[in-house]
Amino acid sequence: xxxYRFSPADIAFMQRAIAMAHQxxxxxxxxxxxxxxxxxEIIAEGGNRPISNHDPSAHAEIVTLRxxxxxxxxxxxxxxxxxxxxxxxxxxxxxxxxARIKRVVYAATDPxxxxxxxxxxxxxxxxxxxxxxxxxxxxAEKSQALLRTFFRARRKRRD
Numbered sequence: 405x406x407x408y409r410f411s412p413a414d415i416a417f418m419q420r421a422i423a424m425a426h427q428x429x430x431x432x433x434x435x436x437x438x439x440x441x442x443x444x445e446i447i448a449e450g451g452n453r454p455i456s457n458h459d460p461s462a463h464a465e466i467v468t469l470r471x472x473x474x475x476x477x478x479x480x481x482x483x484x485x486x487x488x489x490x491x492x493x494x495x496x497x498x499x500x501x502x503a504r505i506k507r508v509v510y511a512a513t514d515p516x517x518x519x520x521x522x523x524x525x526x527x528x529x530x531x532x533x534x535x536x537x538x539x540x541x542x543x544a545e546k547s548q549a550l551l552r553t554f555f556r557a558r559r560k561r562r563d
Contacts, residue, residue: 494524
């Protein structure tokens, strides 16, 4: 659909983020995955962990940013691109801005909590002190299908 505007590297890194979402799902988490790239190399990756970590902040983006900051020895993650399977929420958008991420590429939009334009647009606010380039809808159908299947199965278990 809109993949034409993305590079082959963008597609490959998003496919890795989707693999991280599958790992999160296997662990009983909402299937969201993220990969952080600098100079064409994955420097950190992660999946959702709020349930297993008993931590409401353990979204895939936060898990990935924490791992990258530790690896690089710096909380400022300049000149990096974050690939994430779901549009970041407000919490993650704030962390992305504070980390000075250069670009975010996401797959599926989040019509309930998205902060990159779906519900809020934190990144476009003139009040924030760092501008982040945002690209959405890369492999969105794959991410949406994964989320739909997960929540359908969860609802079925509750019935």
